[in-house]
Amino acid sequence: MKSHVWRPLYVVLAVIATVLVVRKVLVPPDFGIGSRGYMYGWHRPSNEAEWQKVTVKYRTSEYCKTCHADKYQEIKTSPHASISCENCHGPGLRHPDDPRALNIDRSRELCARCHFRLEYPTSGRGKIRGIDPKTHNPGLDCVTCHWPHDPRKQGHTPAKTAATPPSQNTVSKTSNPCERRGHDIA
Amino acid sequence: MISRRDFCKKSLLVAGGLTIPLSALELFNPARLEAEKTDGKKLRWVFLVDTHKCVGCGFCVKACKTENEVPYDANVTRTWIERYVITKDGKTHIDSPKGGRDGFEDSRIDVGEGTFEEIKNEEINKAFFVPKLCNQCDNPPCVQVCPVGATYQTKDGVVLVDRSWCIGCGYCVMGCPYGVRFFHPVHHVAEKCNFCYHRISQGMQTACVDACPFGARRIGNIRDPNDPVTKVIMTERVNVLKEEYGTTPQVFYLGLTKEVK
Numbered sequence: 001m002k003s004h005v006w007r008p009l010y011v012v013l014a015v016i017a018t019v020l021v022v023r024k025v026l027v028p029p030d031f032g033i034g035s036r037g038y039m040y041g042w043h044r045p046s047n048e049a050e051w052q053k054v055t056v057k058y059r060t061s062e063y064c065k066t067c068h069a070d071k072y073q074e075i076k077t078s079p080h081a082s083i084s085c086e087n088c089h090g091p092g093l094r095h096p097d098d099p100r101a102l103n104i105d106r107s108r109e110l111c112a113r114c115h116f117r118l119e120y121p122t123s124g125r126g127k128i129r130g131i132d133p134k135t136h137n138p139g140l141d142c143v144t145c146h147w148p149h150d151p152r153k154q155g156h157t158p159a160k161t162a163a164t165p166p167s168q169n170t171v172s173k174t175s176n177p178c179e180r181r182g183h184d185i186a
Numbered sequence: 187m188i189s190r191r192d193f194c195k196k197s198l199l200v201a202g203g204l205t206i207p208l209s210a211l212e213l214f215n216p217a218r219l220e221a222e223k224t225d226g227k228k229l230r231w232v233f234l235v236d237t238h239k240c241v242g243c244g245f246c247v248k249a250c251k252t253e254n255e256v257p258y259d260a261n262v263t264r265t266w267i268e269r270y271v272i273t274k275d276g277k278t279h280i281d282s283p284k285g286g287r288d289g290f291e292d293s294r295i296d297v298g299e300g301t302f303e304e305i306k307n308e309e310i311n312k313a314f315f316v317p318k319l320c321n322q323c324d325n326p327p328c329v330q331v332c333p334v335g336a337t338y339q340t341k342d343g344v345v346l347v348d349r350s351w352c353i354g355c356g357y358c359v360m361g362c363p364y365g366v367r368f369f370h371p372v373h374h375v376a377e378k379c380n381f382c383y384h385r386i387s388q389g390m391q392t393a394c395v396d397a398c399p400f401g402a403r404r405i406g407n408i409r410d411p412n413d414p415v416t417k418v419i420m421t422e423r424v425n426v427l428k429e430e431y432g433t434t435p436q437v438f439y440l441g442l443t444k445e446v447k
Binding site for chain 1: 187193196200204238240241242243244248249253271290291292307310312313314315325326329330336337338339340341348349350380383384385391397401402
């Protein structure tokens with residue numbers, strides 16, 4: 001029997017053998033059918049654990065409550081009760097260890113997310129009291145006049161920062177436009 | 187001397203013989219039979235979105251991007267909010283600037299490429315916001331099309347992507363009728379919402395649910411009859427997106443209208 005006839009077969013066998021060996025080496029040992037069968041469950045099960053190990057960054061208001069109980073109480077009894085601390089302050093992951101981890105967002109855009117007036121009759125948005133940032137005291141931070149943790153209270157002028165509790169904030173009667181808030185309970 | 191005909195016959199026999207035993211073994215694999223029994227599961231994550239409550243503040247998108255390390259300024263996101271404005275002339279206007287990450291702080295509709303469409307309040311018939319996210323379908327088409335087994339469904343119903351195994355072919359991105367998949371700008375593999383798998387598997391809520399101030403987003407276990415989300419799904423008029431595709435989506439919506447796609 002002439003070898004040139006068999007040679008292609010050896011080549012084919014060698015190719016198959018290499019593929020099998022390479023497959024053995026490269027495919028992770030736990031690769032297999034998961035609980036969802038062939039069509040939806042063919043995977044590497046250890047990947048599920050990898051996804052479960054992702055770090056939690058948003059730690060919820062309950063976490064903030066453990067140290068800032070006063071802020072928590074204040075906001076929970078205000079019209080802003082439903083807003084989570086981390087929406088305005090960012091994820092609490094490395095706070096308080098790293099002082100730069102949290103930020104205090106005083107931007108007008110933050111408040112306008114909900115208070116930009118959109119008269120949408122079939123949406124919850126239409127029911128929130130809205131303003132037009134273009135005409136509602138432009139150029140000033142909202143928190144100058146509205147206390148974010150309880151918007152029924154007055155804010156403070158940037159010069160008088162959080163050192164003074166907002167409710168006892170005494171600002172000069174003539175210059176502070178917040179004084180115009182007739183309906184304010186603060 | 188072997189004839190050409192004999193040679194072909196024999197090599198076919200050998201090649202066939204090599205493949206048959208492998209598949210024969212798989213056919214009788216008990217693990218597979220076990221896997222195909224769907225009953226007896228105690229946990230199946232589902233999502234409930236109440237479009238009446240959503241105000242489009244975008245805190246969910248912001249939280250999702252930060253929590254799941256999707257680059258903040260890249261124009262991709264795992265969840266997003268669409269604004270629907272339906273005017274008296276019967277037209278539907280839809281936009282989602284930056285996926286709603288910064289909320290909707292413009293009454294005009296963003297029609298793309300820097301142009302905006304003014305809509306007068308008197309012309310509006312209905313206007314509302316619809317948050318979108320992965321539907322974690324019971325028949326996920328994205329998983330079926332994956333050629334390498336890099337995306338799969340866990341037994342509690344969440345579709346995950348194996349980042350180390352994904353080859354980036356993009357079939358799943360094309361295969362998803364809801365458009366929830368995209369390429370991760372850093373890892374260069376398929377990326378999608380996974381109901382914050384790391385949070386829900388340790389008893390927390392998803393980042394978007396925690397961030398939502400108005401309870402428009404909720405997550406629950408459909409196998410638990412006492413779960414408040416299950417109760418709503420079972421007793422109220424909920425709907426799903428693109429039911430006609432047969433994907434059996436598991437994100438339920440309250441207050442959908444025919445304009446929402």
